[in-house]
Amino acid sequence: MPPEVHTLPPFQQLLDEHSGDVLGFLVASVGPHDAEDCFQETFIAALRSYPGLEQDGNLRGWLLTIAHRKAIDHVRARGRRAIPVAEPPEATADQAGPRDPGLWRSVATLPPKQRSAVALRFAADMAYRDIGEAIDCSEAAARRNVHEGPEKLRKELA
Amino acid sequence: MNGRTEAPDPEAALWEAARDARPRASELAAAVAARAEGEGLLDVAYATVESPYGELMVAVTDRGVVQLSLPNYSNEEALARLAREVSPRVLEAPARLDPVRRELDAYFSGSRSEFTVRVDWRLSHGFRGRVLHAIAGIPYGQTRSYSELAAEAGNPRAFRAAGTACGANPVPLIVPCHRVVKTDGSPGNYGGGPEMKLELLRLERAL
Structure with missing residues (x-):
């Protein structure tokens, strides 16, 4: 056996090309505030296992799969940590719309795979087949x- | 509050939130390198360094400077090679390169004649590696011919191979292959171009 030769691109390339999609997905899944922690955890976890990765050509899908797992862990841990206050402070005008924390409280009530499926579709514009791969279900289920x-x-929002 | 009380379409709201967050991604991405370093996952750190001859790309490992790309070279190719031959955990980390940057700045301004930053020799093997080690021993302001260099590397007749080794130097400037000249004293080829070689030798008052 010849020594193993890495054909993986420099990790920086993954950051440059996919950090926007990963952040977008995480914002949609866990909200803008928690997304930043999840972003770091996603890329550190990816970097840790990167040298052993079997190159399959779909590095974006691989990163978003890791982000999906981190987002699920995060929402689960948040649920254990604290019972959220009954009513959030009244939203001011610039917190309304997409920054409304009520949106992410509703998102958090979705089953984990469904939450990721929605976020992968609407925030990262992922194809159904790739969503299925990322959250480990069929294309039809995705x-x-x-x-x-x-x-x-x-x-929930009504 | 009117117009805001109606719940936004959730698909659109999530899409907008993602879009609004995207500009933050590059800033957050830049923070990954520092965290990676803290966890021992930054195998190759690189950054660009300004020089009077154009932009250099410098890469370091925990052993030292592993790659310095002169302005004529493709950074993309150099980084791909590092990913292949050292580790794919390659990240841009300008702060890690500060010590090298300081020494290069001082060298270009003429106030430093020796580099104290270490060299990671792992991309240099065999005869080429011996040639490059011999080059590392040529003092500031001095020159050697390709055949002198071949002799120092243990094979006086291999002056052509010595030239090839200079051309394949992964760490020019710090391993000063610009100090290797033709037997007639003319500068000869250089990866950064013959003018750059001439200017470096003038800087060192070697001509």
Whole structure:
């Protein structure tokens, strides 16, 4: 056996090309505040296992799969840590809309895979087949999750 | 509050939140290197360094400077090679390069004649490695011919191979292959171009 030769690109390239998608996905999954911690955890975990990665050409999908796991862990840990206050402080005008914390409280009520499916679709613009791979389900199930998720959110937010 | 009380479309709201966050991504990405270093995961750190001859790209490992790319070279190729031959854990980390940057700045301004930063020799093997070690011993302001160098590396007849080794020097300037000249005293080739070689030798008052 010849010595193992790395054909992986420099890790910086992954950061340059995919940090926007990873951050976008995490913001949609866990909210803008917690997304920053999850972002660091995602890339450190990726960097740790990177040299042993079997190159499959889809490094974006690989990173978003790690981000998906980190986001799930994070929401689960947050749920254990604290019962959120009944009512958030009244939202001021510039906190309204997408920065409304109510949105992410609703997102957190979605089942983990569905939450990731919705975020991968609407924040990272991922194809259903790739979403299925990232959250470990069929393409059909990914499609179903993406369609049903927003319906539940709409009910939660109403 | 009117117009805001209606719940936004969740798909659109998530999409907008993601879009609004994206400009922060490069800043957050830059912080990954520092954290990686703290966890022992920064195998190769690189940054660009300004020089009077153009932008250099310098890469270090825990052993020392492993790569210095002169302005004529492709940083992309150099980084791909580092990923392949050293480790794919390659990250831009300008702060890690500060000691090298300071020494290079002082060298270019004529106030430093020796580098104290260490060299990581792992990209230099065999006869080429011996030639490059011999080059590292040429003092500031002095020159050697390719055949003198070949002799120092243990094979006086291999002056052509000595020239090739100079051309393949992964750490020019710090391993001063610009001090290797033709037997007739003319500067000869240089990766950074013949003018750069001439100017470096003038800087060192070697001509």
